[in-house]
Amino acid sequence: MTQKKTVTVLGSTGSIGGSTLDLVGRSPEKYRVVALTARRDVAGLAGQIEKFAPEFAVIADASLYKELKSRIGHSATELAAGPEALVEAGRRQSDWVMAAIVGAAGLAPTMAAVQRGASVALANKECLVCAGDLMMQAARAAGAKILPADSEHNAIFQVLEERNRDGLEKIILTASGGPFRDWPTDRMAAVTPAQAVDHPNWDMGAKISVDSATMMNKGLEIIEAYHLFAVPEDRIDVVVHPQSIIHSMVQYADGSVLAQMGSPDMRVPIAHTLGWPDRIHAPAKRLDFTDIAALTFEAPDENRFPALRLARNALMAGGNAPPLLNAANEIAVARFLEGQIGFLDIAALVDRVLTATPASAIGSLDDAVAADAEGRARALDFLDAGASARIAAAQGC
Numbered sequence: 001m002t003q004k005k006t007v008t009v010l011g012s013t014g015s016i017g018g019s020t021l022d023l024v025g026r027s028p029e030k031y032r033v034v035a036l037t038a039r040r041d042v043a044g045l046a047g048q049i050e051k052f053a054p055e056f057a058v059i060a061d062a063s064l065y066k067e068l069k070s071r072i073g074h075s076a077t078e079l080a081a082g083p084e085a086l087v088e089a090g091r092r093q094s095d096w097v098m099a100a101i102v103g104a105a106g107l108a109p110t111m112a113a114v115q116r117g118a119s120v121a122l123a124n125k126e127c128l129v130c131a132g133d134l135m136m137q138a139a140r141a142a143g144a145k146i147l148p149a150d151s152e153h154n155a156i157f158q159v160l161e162e163r164n165r166d167g168l169e170k171i172i173l174t175a176s177g178g179p180f181r182d183w184p185t186d187r188m189a190a191v192t193p194a195q196a197v198d199h200p201n202w203d204m205g206a207k208i209s210v211d212s213a214t215m216m217n218k219g220l221e222i223i224e225a226y227h228l229f230a231v232p233e234d235r236i237d238v239v240v241h242p243q244s245i246i247h248s249m250v251q252y253a254d255g256s257v258l259a260q261m262g263s264p265d266m267r268v269p270i271a272h273t274l275g276w277p278d279r280i281h282a283p284a285k286r287l288d289f290t291d292i293a294a295l296t297f298e299a300p301d302e303n304r305f306p307a308l309r310l311a312r313n314a315l316m317a318g319g320n321a322p323p324l325l326n327a328a329n330e331i332a333v334a335r336f337l338e339g340q341i342g343f344l345d346i347a348a349l350v351d352r353v354l355t356a357t358p359a360s361a362i363g364s365l366d367d368a369v370a371a372d373a374e375g376r377a378r379a380l381d382f383l384d385a386g387a388s389a390r391i392a393a394a395q396g397c
Helices: 015-026 042-052 062-072 083-091 104-115 126-142 151-159 162-167 206-214 216-229 267-275 307-317 321-337 345-356 365-394
Strands: 005-010 031-038 056-059 078-081 096-099 119-122 145-148 168-175 236-240 246-252 257-261
Touching: 005 015, 005 083, 005 104, 015 031, 015 042, 015 096, 015 267, 031 042, 031 083, 042 056, 042 062, 056 062, 056 083, 062 078, 078 083, 083 104, 096 104, 096 267, 104 119, 104 126, 104 321, 104 365, 119 126, 119 267, 126 145, 126 216, 126 321, 126 365, 145 151, 145 216, 145 267, 151 168, 151 216, 151 246, 151 257, 151 267, 162 168, 168 216, 206 216, 206 321, 206 345, 216 236, 216 307, 216 321, 216 345, 307 321, 307 345, 321 345, 321 365, 345 365
Parallel strands: 005 031, 005 096, 031 056, 056 078, 096 119, 119 145, 168 236
Antiparallel strands: 168 246, 246 257
């Protein structure tokens, strides 16, 4: 009998975590769940514990531990809470780890999985944006395999021929362009959160959907690609492809371009990482080429979508610039979703934080976490100062 692959899902109740467990649950004879973690979704985590019976489960918000325990009752699953418990989940011995905790909270548990030499399916952008050099160095030292789970990076991973690296000319990341691809800037100024999260192709969480709408997600993916594939920034292109059929491409010296195609379903790249180096079944819709009217491409407009330029500048600056970019963006997106700032204010706030913060090196995970905290603090300071100024103006001061 074939031994089951053991699985950990960091961020199991989110969109990526749910898709991962959907695949795992379809083949219980092949997989055994070791650990699951959630931030605050007690009900979701409790349901997953009941279905998958993991050895270990963590609720990141320690104030919710009692509620989780009361829901679970006498389950054999060991329960824990808080940031250290998240790291312990990453350390728990398993063959394969889905790293899907959103934000800087995912850094330490993902690093723990990498340092023990696991195969890590990376869906958390922040791990490479905030600490890319550290994460890749740790993977090399421990013999860990980083398996990109984002659709774009997974596409590159599938078609990048290591034996032909000398003939690689460039990587081409595709972008859907989001829901406002054709909108003029003055119209984008009035975008609502409901409009921004209504992605035309992908079913994603609110934060990632807004990042797609600003194209910050593509800027972050440039930084990720730089670390994942050791390709210089000027050889990483972005092209807008509204149909989201081609997920990314690699161009070689002989003029050949290799592309990975598939329906816009995150279970496709997740299945590739879960089965790697083999192929496993995924229930995604199959492409019918007779049904595809056209595949179109266009250059991104960095004037209307300045997040791309900000991300490239942060990558070239290095040090604390990428984690500052990411942290300021998280704060800005959160405030936009709360209706406190406008859509165009997101990139403007990120730009202001990057401009105002002195450069510093990132030599450890603590440095990356500190840079993240500084980016958040500066963003909040600017937002609070702006709110005070608006109140004063309204009062005629």
